[in-house]
Amino acid sequence: MDHNLRDASEQGNIDALYSLIAIDPKVLDKIDEIPFVETPLHIAAAEGQTQFAMEMMMLKPSFARKLSPNGFTPVLLAMHNNQTQLVRELLAVHKDLVCAQGRGGMNPLHYAVKTGNLLLLGTFLGVCLKSIEDVTSLSETAMHIALKNEMLHAFQLLVGWLRWAVFKNAAFWGKRMLNWLDLDGNSVLHIAASKNEPQASFFHCVLY
Incomplete structure (x- = not known):
């Protein structure tokens, strides 16, 4: 992943996210093409960046079921890092994420x-x-x-x-x-x- 996108995900910087999309409109699509990958949603979930995570859910809902190379979904990563509120917000958008293995x-x-x-x-x-x-x-x-x-x-x-x-x-x-x-x-x-x-x-x- 581009280090600028990683930084934006870790910091919850939505403005930076859209600046990167403006430079490369397919930046998120390229990530989505990879079967097992750490997406910006994974990073935001682990860091507890709720607003950024919800923005990412709107832009790329498919990221919510992606498995990282270590085999974790964004919800599981959020749970591992005690980001309880973020977990609840993600489930408010897609309840079936509870079944994502x-x-x-x-x-x-x-x-x-x-x-x-x-x-x-x-x-x-x-x-x-x-x-x-x-x-x-x-x-x-x-x-x-x-x-x-x-x-x-x-x-x-x-x-x-x-x-x-x-x-x-x-x-x-x-x-x-x-x-x-x-x-x-x-x-x-x-x-x-x-x-x-x-x-x-x-x-x-x-x-x-």
Whole structure:
């Protein structure tokens, strides 16, 4: 990426962005042609430059699903850098970004579960509940991730949404996720039992 564009993205300088576009109207198109690339949106997301990121979303919405060479979407990078407000602003434009999977098949909901960020987890479930159906490249559901990382509050929040949320085939998906096996052949209840058997019994009662 041109260093002037990188600087503009890091600093959130929208005027500089348009000056660069005036010099080379295809400057953003050239970046978009690359399958795996760090876009100006990735940089702005990591730096918390919300206004610049929203401008970039308007100009190049395709950047929002681009994977960087390290396998991260702009939303995932923002989460890694604790840019919570920027994450919310991006989702306000495109709710389905909650389902955009990056490295390891992780989507933003998976990452919120892994880190125990209940505020973002609740936001993600509210804007795109179907993201709970996604599995990682290790065939892990969000519930697997919660228990493997001992994020019990996140697990309970997921259970609550699956139990009470009104969407088509909710009961079917709840049972399917409980019985889903990761690549090691473990279901959610297997993992709970390996961590602490009394907890496994509690979860079994809650879920059924």
